[in-house]
Amino acid sequence: MAVTIKDVAKRANVAPSTVSRVIANSSRISEKTKERVRKAMEELGYHPNFNARSLANKSTKTLGIVMPNSAKIAFQNPFFPEVIRGISMKAYQEGYGLYLSTGQTEEEILEEVKHMVYGGRVDGILLLYSRVNDQVMPFLIEQKFPFVLIGRPHNIDEEQVTFVNNDNFKAAKTVTEYLMLLGHERIGFIGGNLDFVVTIDHMKGYEKALSNANIPVRQEYIVHHEELLEGGQDAVIELMSLGERPTALIVADDIMTFGVLKMLADMNVQVPKDMSIVSFNNVMISELSSPTMTTVDIHIYELGFEATNCLINKIKLPELGEQQVIVPHKLVKRESCK
Amino acid sequence: MAVTIKDVAKRANVAPSTVSRVIANSSRISEKTKERVRKAMEELGYHPNFNARSLANKSTKTLGIVMPNSAKIAFQNPFFPEVIRGISMKAYQEGYGLYLSTGQTEEEILEEVKHMVYGGRVDGILLLYSRVNDQVMPFLIEQKFPFVLIGRPHNIDEEQVTFVNNDNFKAAKTVTEYLMLLGHERIGFIGGNLDFVVTIDHMKGYEKALSNANIPVRQEYIVHHEELLEGGQDAVIELMSLGERPTALIVADDIMTFGVLKMLADMNVQVPKDMSIVSFNNVMISELSSPTMTTVDIHIYELGFEATNCLINKIKLPELGEQQVIVPHKLVKRESCK
Known part of the structure; x- marks a missing residue:
């Protein structure tokens, strides 16, 4: 038979309501009584029902994680497991x-987010992506429900939202400048899905670096693909079919870069001798790629860890204002540029 | 102000207790009344508190996922995100x-599993790994708590546990036979962590195939590594330093194989000309590897989907006996064997 609050109360020689208050960690109960009740709970093997406690405390001690749609695409990208690892730790x-x-x-x-919010299923929500014209964020703002975005909001005042992001504009600008310093002028850009804000920021940084150097932005050098495995390969076919081929490529994502490297190897285009590549x-x-790729480390784990830290602060201290955290990035130079 | 059951009752012109019964979908309430109450709930924007409903129903409509320890190692392996994708879908x-x-x-x-079980936080648990001398499974069996294992139990009667697994013994035996049919006799084996049952099954299959062919098992050809990124590379150094090098390698995991291919390329050992490789x-x-790898498709998504199916059946029909499901595997021939 399951141990009940009454059993604990009897053992600790207190009223059942006192046991309830100890479970809720009420300040109205003395530390001495709390100790006695907790000892009785332990001795009897009593565990308060989680849902009852959640009802009483209005706290679930649970954070919701919202991934972008299409779990297939999401989970294909090692970004998500790594960001969840940072979230888990915190x-x-x-x-x-x-x-x-x-x-x-x-x-x-x-619909799921509404269930989480209305049903009291979680204390706060982590949004792992930032999509153009997203419906979830406006809903959470309207509900005044604690959430933190990984990325930056689109068409919403940044001060209204707590978010943790990289400076993706600057990262893309820097890698473009890096390739220009190596002597490249014909630089192709293989971007991700234009529905995601990070893609827009990457592209703007790339265009800004070129225009600063008075190099015209050539639309035929810009290719966008969503599909991680085939996207990089398809983009290479497009770019290598041009009359004037690029001599360097900026690729939105490391997994895409695996596809780019594979397709270039199939075409006998040598990296970095004939083509330089920087990835994100x-x-x-x-x-583990051949050659190993030069890429921008965006510190994915820290994005998850920091976002969770912000969210828990927001839950604990609702009066705290919104926070914007930029996690620094770092160019990791390996073998794919010349 | 939050909408309450009383508001709904007033709007639908029924007693509050009737509203509660409609939420619990009681058979004592007529369909007509249910419809009227649900319409009132919708019009007023009433959402029953999830925790209250869980308490009443003794159902959380939530499944717990238990990953192996050290989230770092777990999430490094694309096996886990893919199996969670299958779980999510179902x-x-x-x-x-x-x-x-x-x-x-x-x-x-x-400790977490105990919280999930005692606290009524989940209706059932999916164990994503099978470890030698694991403590979690005996606890769940003792508690008679619904769970499904991906993998097979160790030191526990198989009939006592519902599990979804591949025939890893047979898969390893088949790839060893495949390499022997291609003419190889000196076959190295780069295995994973010996704490995991899958590693033991792989090794037994490899040894069985060799002994069936009267080829002695050479202990110096068997190397175990846990670390996915460096493990494959370290294993190659060990095996290539032997007086009599293997001409073929069986590698426990595709990510390890990326490291193996990289190290062999650094050593100017050509795959498949000088070394054949099969992976899992x-x-x-x-x-996307160069060359593309021949590997055993273990249908990771199906493992997750099927395990979730079994678990939900167990939750819904506790009188159902334990089930053992074997998901078929398939050798995917690419470019790494000769």
Whole structure:
């Protein structure tokens, strides 16, 4: 038979309501009584029902994680497991559990977020992506529900939102400048899905660096692909079919770069001799490509850790204003540029 | 102000207790009344508190996911995101959410599992790994708590546990036979962590195939490494330093194989001309190695999907006996064998 609050109360020689207050850690109970009740709970093996406690405390000690739609694309990218690793570490340290969204479409995800919020299922939400015209963020703002965005908001005042981001504009500008310093002028850009704010920031940084150097931006050198495995390969076919081929490529994502390297090898284009490549993210397998790739380390783990830290602060101190954190990036030079 | 059950009752012209019964979907309420109450809930924007409903129903509609200890190692392996993708899909279809363990050590994980079980936080648990002398499984068996293992149990009667697994013994035996048919006799084996049951099964299959062919098992050809990124590279150094080098390698994991290919390229050992390689898992980036790797597709997504299906069945029909499901594997021939 399950141990009840009454059993604990009897053992500790207090009223059942006192046991309830000890579970809720009420300041109305003396430390001495708390100790006695907790000892009785331990001896009897009593565990308060989590849902009852959540109801009483209005706290679930759980954080919701909302992934972009299409779990297939999301989970294909090692960015997500690594960011969740950073989230897990901080959540564990602070005694929070994680609740994962499983919706596959934008509508399903919005429905799930509504369930999390209305149903009191989580104390706060981490949005792992920033999409153009996203529905989830306006909903959370309207509900005044604690959330933190990884990325930056689009079409929403930045001061209204707590977010943790890289300076993706600057990162893309820097890698473009780096390639120009190596002597490249014909620099191709293989970007990700234009629905994501990070893609827009990358492209603006690339264009800014070129125009600063008085190099015209050539539209035929800019290719966007969403698909991580085939996208890089398809982009290479497009760019290598041009009359005047680029001599260097900026690729939005390390996994795409694997595809780019593979397709270039198939075409007998040597990297870095005939083509230089810079990539973004520095996921863990980036050091295993042939040649190893030069890439921007965006410190994915820290993005997750820092975002969770901000969210827990927001939950604990609702009066705290919104915070904007920029996690620094770092160009990791390996073998793919010349 | 939040909408309450009383507001809904007033609007629908029923007693508050009737509203509660409609929320619990009681058979004592007519469909007509249910419809009227639900319409009132919708019009007023009433959402029952999830924790209150969980308390009443003794159901959380949530599944716990328990990862192996050290989130770093786990998330480094694309196996885990892919298996969670399969889990997500099935969970979403059946209206379940996912709760993720975040503990870093074996002790922390066991503590978390106890919280999930005692606290009524989840309806069932998915164990994503099978470790020798694991503490979690005996605890769940003792508690008679619904769980499904991905992998197979160790030192526990298989009939006592519902699990979803590949036939890893047979898969390893088949790839060894495949390499022997290609003419190889000196076959190295680069295995994973010996604490995991899959590693033991792989090794037994490899040894069985060799002994069936009267080829002695040479201990110096068997190397075990846990670390996915450096492990493969270190193993190659060990094996290539032997007086009589192997001409073929079986590698436990595709990510390790990236390291193996990289180190062999650095040593100017050509694959498949000088060294044939077969790997396991067929994670999504396996097709992007140079040369592309021949590997055993273990259908990771299906493992997750099927395990979730079994778990939900167990939750819904506790009287159902334990089930053992073997997901078929398939050798995917690419460019790394000769």
